[in-house]
Amino acid sequence: MTGPGGLPLLFLDVDGPIVPFGPRAGGQPVFPGAPGAPGPPEAGANPLLDRIDPALGPRLAALRCELVWATTWEDEANEVVAPRLGLPELRVVSWPAPSDEDERDTRAGLHWKPRTLVDRAAGRAFAWVDDEITERDRRWVAAHHGGPALLHRVDPGTGLTDADLRVIGTWLRTV
Numbered sequence: 001m002t003g004p005g006g007l008p009l010l011f012l013d014v015d016g017p018i019v020p021f022g023p024r025a026g027g028q029p030v031f032p033g034a035p036g037a038p039g040p041p042e043a044g045a046n047p048l049l050d051r052i053d054p055a056l057g058p059r060l061a062a063l064r065c066e067l068v069w070a071t072t073w074e075d076e077a078n079e080v081v082a083p084r085l086g087l088p089e090l091r092v093v094s095w096p097a098p099s100d101e102d103e104r105d106t107r108a109g110l111h112w113k114p115r116t117l118v119d120r121a122a123g124r125a126f127a128w129v130d131d132e133i134t135e136r137d138r139r140w141v142a143a144h145h146g147g148p149a150l151l152h153r154v155d156p157g158t159g160l161t162d163a164d165l166r167v168i169g170t171w172l173r174t175v
Contacts, residue, residue: 016131057085
């Protein structure tokens, strides 16, 4: 990652924002192979992948930022999720092994991702899209990150929506 002068980073979680957990609009089947679902399921495929909206990829790619996977899917996000979105291979945050400091953070109500994301950003402006962000995470990032940051919580039932992308796009245009 480059220093503070590069494009803002957009750290993307998969479960919740990209793979929503709620039912599809109009009562359409969610899982491949469900009655009425288009086409047979891929052998061994994660059934939740059918929840990915392929139209989301071009909308993410159009944002003025560098997209980075920030998910426990790690490299598998490039192998499985990115192709369904029509995205190229993205950089991936590799999560360190949990430490005593991480355990203290978790007990204090801080999500386990912010410390690593702030380190990866290295002063660069960043947005983090996740369904588990809290006010405590926002306060911690504000106190420990030297650059602009947007921590945007996404409703895991709907995933990233046009409204979410407008908020993120507006913020990106201001940094």
